Structure formats: C-alpha cells, structure tokens
Amino acid sequence: MAPVTLNSITKRWGTFVAVDSISLDIADGEFLVLLGPSGCGKSTTMRMVAGLDEPTSGEVLIGGKVVNDLPPGARDLAMVFQNYGLYPHMTIAQNIGYPLKVARVPKAERERRVREAAERVELAGLLDRKPSALSGGQRQRVALARAIVRTPQLFLMDEPLSNLDAKLRVSMRAQLKHLQRELGTTTIYVTHDQVEAMTMADRVAVMRDGRLQQVGAPLEIYNRPANAFVAGFLGNPSMNLIEVDVSDGRVRHPRFSIEARDVRLSGPAILGQRPEDMSVVNSGEGDFDGEVYTAELLGDSVLVTTRLGDELIAVKADKSISVSMGEKVGFRFGRSALHFFSRETGERIGE
Amino acid sequence: MTKRIRYPLLLCLQLVTATLVLLPFFWMFSVSLKPATEPFAIPAQLWPDNPTLENYILALRPEFQRYFLNSVIVCGATLLITIPLALLAAYSLSRFQFRLLSVFLGAVVLAQFFPAGAMIIPLYKIVRSANLLNTYLGLIIAYITVTLPVAIWMLRGFLLKVPKTLEEAAAVDGASPLRAFFDIVVPLARPGIIATSVFVLIVTWQEFLFALSFTSSKEMRTLPVGMNDYIGQYGIRYGELMASSVMISLPVIAIFFFLQRQFVAGLTAGAVKG
Ligand SMILES: Nc1ncnc2c1ncn2[C@@H]1O[C@H](COP(=O)(O)OP(=O)(O)O)[C@@H](O)[C@H]1O
Ligand SMILES: [Mg+2]
Numbered sequence: 190m191a192p193v194t195l196n197s198i199t200k201r202w203g204t205f206v207a208v209d210s211i212s213l214d215i216a217d218g219e220f221l222v223l224l225g226p227s228g229c230g231k232s233t234t235m236r237m238v239a240g241l242d243e244p245t246s247g248e249v250l251i252g253g254k255v256v257n258d259l260p261p262g263a264r265d266l267a268m269v270f271q272n273y274g275l276y277p278h279m280t281i282a283q284n285i286g287y288p289l290k291v292a293r294v295p296k297a298e299r300e301r302r303v304r305e306a307a308e309r310v311e312l313a314g315l316l317d318r319k320p321s322a323l324s325g326g327q328r329q330r331v332a333l334a335r336a337i338v339r340t341p342q343l344f345l346m347d348e349p350l351s352n353l354d355a356k357l358r359v360s361m362r363a364q365l366k367h368l369q370r371e372l373g374t375t376t377i378y379v380t381h382d383q384v385e386a387m388t389m390a391d392r393v394a395v396m397r398d399g400r401l402q403q404v405g406a407p408l409e410i411y412n413r414p415a416n417a418f419v420a421g422f423l424g425n426p427s428m429n430l431i432e433v434d435v436s437d438g439r440v441r442h443p444r445f446s447i448e449a450r451d452v453r454l455s456g457p458a459i460l461g462q463r464p465e466d467m468s469v470v471n472s473g474e475g476d477f478d479g480e481v482y483t484a485e486l487l488g489d490s491v492l493v494t495t496r497l498g499d500e501l502i503a504v505k506a507d508k509s510i511s512v513s514m515g516e517k518v519g520f521r522f523g524r525s526a527l528h529f530f531s532r533e534t535g536e537r538i539g540e
Numbered sequence: 541m542t543k544r545i546r547y548p549l550l551l552c553l554q555l556v557t558a559t560l561v562l563l564p565f566f567w568m569f570s571v572s573l574k575p576a577t578e579p580f581a582i583p584a585q586l587w588p589d590n591p592t593l594e595n596y597i598l599a600l601r602p603e604f605q606r607y608f609l610n611s612v613i614v615c616g617a618t619l620l621i622t623i624p625l626a627l628l629a630a631y632s633l634s635r636f637q638f639r640l641l642s643v644f645l646g647a648v649v650l651a652q653f654f655p656a657g658a659m660i661i662p663l664y665k666i667v668r669s670a671n672l673l674n675t676y677l678g679l680i681i682a683y684i685t686v687t688l689p690v691a692i693w694m695l696r697g698f699l700l701k702v703p704k705t706l707e708e709a710a711a712v713d714g715a716s717p718l719r720a721f722f723d724i725v726v727p728l729a730r731p732g733i734i735a736t737s738v739f740v741l742i743v744t745w746q747e748f749l750f751a752l753s754f755t756s757s758k759e760m761r762t763l764p765v766g767m768n769d770y771i772g773q774y775g776i777r778y779g780e781l782m783a784s785s786v787m788i789s790l791p792v793i794a795i796f797f798f799l800q801r802q803f804v805a806g807l808t809a810g811a812v813k814g
C-alpha cells in the first residue's frame with residue numbers, strides 16, 4: 190500500500206504532446222479514476238506510472254520514492270490491461286502464478302496463493318484451462334487474480350471492463366469495487382465511461398487533450414464542474430449548455446430572459462443546467478415555450494427535448510407527464526442549479 | 541460454371557498436377573527396386589518384375605554412412621546456429637524501429653534473387669582465406685550466409701504477431717526483457733520457429749553446389765555430393781543411385797509429414813505479415 194504522486198509528468202511523441210504536465214496526489218488506499226474521452230492521454234499517463242512508457246519530463250513517486258528509473262517489475266505494482274494480457278500458452282493457474290514464479294516463490298506457497306486468488310474472484314474450477322477456453326468475463330477475472338496474487342502496493346487498471354457486455358460490466362464493477370475496498374490497495378483506474386467513474390471512484394481526475402481538467406469526489410465534480418467540458422462530459426444525458434448574455438442580474442437569450450440576482454458577472458457566457466434540474470410546465474408558464482422535439486421514456490422518467498436555436502435542450506421530466514411530439518409546452522430552469530462558464534475559456538465563472 | 545461441372549474438373553486438374561509432381565518420385569522408387577539388369581529394359585517398365593532390395597544393401601556402403609553423418613552434422617549445426625541467431629535478430633527487428641529497417645528487409649529479399657552460382661566465387665575466396673576449406677565449419681558458415689537472412693525474415697513475420705501487451709504484462713509481473721522473451725515470445729512463436737527450421741533443413745539437406753565446392757576429400761562430402769559416386773566415367777549405376785536418393789529423401793519427407801500442419805500454417809502466416 191502506498192501513496193502515488195505525479196509531479197508534472199509530460200509525455201511527447203515527437204512534437205505531439207500526449208500528456209501535458211499532469212500533477213496529482215493519490216492517497217494511500219484511494220481508488221482514483223482517470224476519466225476522459227478516448228485519445229486524451231489516460232493510458233499514456235497510466236503507462237508512465239507503470240514504467241512501460243518513460244515520461245519526457247516530470248517525476249513519478251510511489252510510496253514517496255521516485256521510481257522514474259525503475260523498470261515496471263521493480264515498482265511493486267500490478268496492472269490489468271484492456272485486452273486482459275493473458276498468456277495464451279499457459280493455463281489459468283500458470284497465468285495467475287507467473288508473477289510469483291518470476292519472484293521465485295516456492296512452489297507449494299505459489300500453489301496455495303494461486304488457489305486463494307482464484308477463489309477470491311470465483312475461478313477455482315477453471316485453473317487447468319487455457320485462456321482461450323474462457324469467456325470474456327472469466328478472462329477478466331483471471332487478469333484480476335493475477336493482479337491480486339502478489340498483493341502489490343498499487344493496482345493499475347486500463348479500461349478493464351470495456352470488452353464486457355453491459356450486464357456483466359455492471360456486476361464486475363461492483364465486484365471490483367468491493368475487492369478494492371477489502372484489499373485496501375491504492376488503485377488507479379482508467380476509463381472513458383463516466384458511469385464507471387461516478388460509481389467506483391473515491392476521486393475522479395478528468396482529462397482532456399493531455400491536460401487535467403478537474404480532480405475531486407464524483408459528486409463534487411458533478412455538482413460543481415470546473416469548466417464546460419467537464420460539465421458536458423459527466424452526466425447522462427449531459428448538461429445543457431446555452432450561449433447567453435448576462436447583465437444587471439439577468440440572463441438574456443433571444444428566447445428567454447431570467448432573473449439571476451446573485452450572479453455577479455456580466456457579458457457573454459455559457460449557461461449550463463442539467464436535464465434533471467429543468468422542468469416541463471404548461472405552455473406560457475415557463476421561461477420559454479417550445480415544441481416537443483422528442484419524448485423518450487427512460488423508465489423512471491421521460492426525457493423531453495426541444496430546439497433552442499441550433500441546440501437540442503434536454504429535460505428530465507416526471508414519468509407521469511404526457512406530452513407528444515410537436516406539442517407546444519413550457520420549459521423552466523431550476524434557479525438553484527444554474528452553472529455559468531466563460532465563453533472564451535470554458536472556465537466556470539460566478540459564485 | 542455450376543458446381544456439378546466444376547468439382548470433377550478441379551479433381552481432374554488436381555490429379556494431373558499430382559501425377560506430374562509425383563511421377564519422378566515414383567520413378568525414383570521404382571528404379572531403386574529394380575535389379576541391375578532391368579532399369580533400361582525396353583519397353584520401359586513402370587514397376588519391376590522382380591522387385592529387390594539389393595540396391596539398398598549395396599547403397600548402404602560405409603561411404604554412404606559417412607556422407608550421412610556429414611550431412612547430419614553440417615545441417616544440424618547450421619540449424620542450431622541459424623535459429624537462435626535469427627530469433628534474436630528477428631526479435632529486435634520486430635520490436636525496435638530504426639531508419640535502415642526497410643533497407644535491411646529489402647536487401648534480404650533482393651539477395652534471394654542472386655543465383656547461388658554468383659555467390660560461390662566470393663564465398664569460396666572468403667572460406668579459403670579463413671583456412672576453412674574442406675572443414676565442417678567452412679561449409680556451415682557458407683550455409684548460414686544463405687539461411688540466416690531468410691530465417692530472420694520469416695521469423696520476423698511471426699514475432700510481429702506476438703502482441704506487445706503480453707511482454708508488457710510480463711514486465712509488470714517482474715520479468716526481465718530476456719525472461720519475457722523466453723517465457724512468452726518464444727513459446728508463442730513456436731509454429732514459426734518450426735516452419736523456419738523445416739525450411740532451413742530442406743535448403744541445407746539437399747544443397748549441392750556449396751558442398752561440392754568447399755569440400756575436396758571424400759571424408760568431408762555430404763549426401764548430395766556423395767551421390768556423384770554412382771555416376772562414373774563408364775556408366776551410371778541407376779539402381780543404387782535411386783536407392784540412396786530414396787534414403788536421402790526419407791528424413792525430409794518424415795519431418796515434413798509430422799510437421800506439415802505447423803509448416804503450412806507457418807508459411808502463410810509469415811507471408812502475410814512479412
Ligand atoms: N507510441 C505512440 N506513438 C505516438 N503516439 C501515441 C503513442 N501512444 C499513444 N499515442 C497518442 O497519444 C494520445 C493519447 O493516447 P492514449 O494515452 O492511449 O489515450 P487514451 O488512453 O486516453 O485513449 C493519442 O492521441 C495517441 O494517438
Ligand atoms: Mg487507452
């Protein structure tokens with residue numbers, strides 16, 4: 190178990206900057222999720238922690254020690270790869286036991302620990318099979334068993350669930366989170382799936398184009414996104430972002446004008462509001478009227494969308510509401526959950 | 541064309557091809573079983589009236605055994621040196637990018653277009669100045685100049701197919717690069733190693749020109765050169781010649797038979813990725 194520190198690490202491929210000066214402190218035992226769209230540098234960041242890629246500049250510290258010059262094997266960490274990285278010519282038992290074999294753990298102890306790890310991830314009956322004879326979910330668990338068999342200081346997981354079908358993903362998510370709690374091992378987990386990030390993380394670090402956007406507890410990021418990108422990336426359906434002008438405590442848009450007295454800014458801005466903070470009301474009673482573009486039943490609610498300028502605005506309404514496409518209704522902003530972002534930089538402004 | 545016409549047509553074509561390819565082998569076998577009086581009986585007979593093994597007994601002279609031993613030594617040593625060297629070279633060529641990579645790979649292919657006859661004089665001079673004429677080592681080195689580039693080229697195709705992630709997984713699991721190479725890469729490249737080995741064996745086992753040029757004494761001859769013994773100034777002893785031909789072919793045929801699945805799979809895999 191160990192804290193991890195990234196000290197402005199940068200990775201360049203030629204002139205292309207894949208990871209741009211990222212600094213991050215990860216506490217002992219913490220489950221940190223690196224979240225961001227594909228290609229934003231998550232894997233590269235993780236690979237630098239693992240020692241598979243060398244930072245162009247900056248330091249990686251594990252357990253307070255700079256590990257830049259240590260090979261992956263000497264960093265006392267285990268990694269689960271996106272495509273599992275199982276050795277196809279070895280049995281499941283040999284796969285799980287390989288790190289121990291390399292570390293010259295005596296055979297009897299090795300077998301015992303392999304069995305324990307396999308039991309922990311419910312693989313006990315499959316030890317003699319080859320990886321090719323297993324399903325995706327089982328392979329995933331073998332990769333996990335191989336990671337935990339050594340009880341390393343640090344787990345690294347690169348999109349470990351992305352090759353599983355939706356249902357399995359949900360159950361593996363729970364198992365993984367539970368396992369991590371139980372072992373208390375510091376974990377860095379890479380994903381582009383914001384639901385995974387929200388459900389599993391102690392803290393989320395959102396990345397974009399190689400840069401860190403925001404670090405915080407899932408709810409904190411959800412409630413107070415640091416910029417328009419984070420606001421749009423977290424949450425499904427994502428936050429509505431509307432170009433407005435603010436002056437004299439009013440938010441103006443060609444279609445509406447609402448009071449926002451405690452907003453102390455003026456000039457062009459982006460107004461953000463999550464679909465669940467808006468409501469659908471009778472025509473004429475809301476902040477603006479609009480035709481219903483679509484009304485989709487989500488199960489626990491109805492997602493109503495309408496056109497506002499070039500944008501589609503989404504509103505999560507109570508499932509008892511009945512509106513039909515083309516119908517004219519009113520839309521209302523929830524006054525307590527308005528977000529404002531700079532139009533130039535996208536940074537959060539106000540409050 | 542409908543299936544009903546196409547199938548018999550293809551079958552006929554295959555039969556014709558097979559006959560063309562196999563007829564010389566059949567003839568070789570048939571002649572090897574004919575008593576000394578029969579090979580040129582007219583009309584020519586496809587199968588001897590009185591098949592006999594006497595040619596085989598005659599062919600298994602001490603010289604033949606010596607040639608056989610020489611062939612095994614030279615081919616075995618060539619194989620045992622070529623494969624590990626080629627494996628390491630192919631590995632680095634498959635994992636590291638460098639500027640002259642395509643030049644090197646192109647040169648390997650280009651070298652295959654040179655007939656052996658064009659290389660023999662410079663090679664002869666090199667072997668001679670190294671004082672290695674008429675030694676196993678001289679012949680082995682000459683063979684390696686031919687087998688090594690092709691083996692590298694073939695093996696590289698296989699090694700490219702071993703996913704890099706597996707080596708990274710091994711590195712994280714604590715294995716050194718060399719350990720990962722032996723534990724992960726080599727086992728996964730096994731079909732390719734087998735295919736390449738068979739290729740090296742076939743090329744060297746039947747090689748004639750180098751073996752003839754670089755050896756002078758009878759004791760150093762390999763099987764293909766040794767066969768010359770039956771071609772004398774006053775006649776050719778066809779029966780014994782064919783009997784020893786059959787015996788020379790047998791090991792290659794046996795190896796190919798047992799490994800053919802891996803060999804064919806290996807060749808195509810190498811071809812696609814090479
Ligand atoms: N070996 C490499 N050479 C050049 N560019 C690379 C290399 N590895 C990754 N990249 C680039 O770096 C960027 C970040 O990649 P990656 O870290 O894999 O993204 P993510 O995991 O967030 O999807 C991508 O644009 C990718 O194309
Ligand atoms: Mg990635």
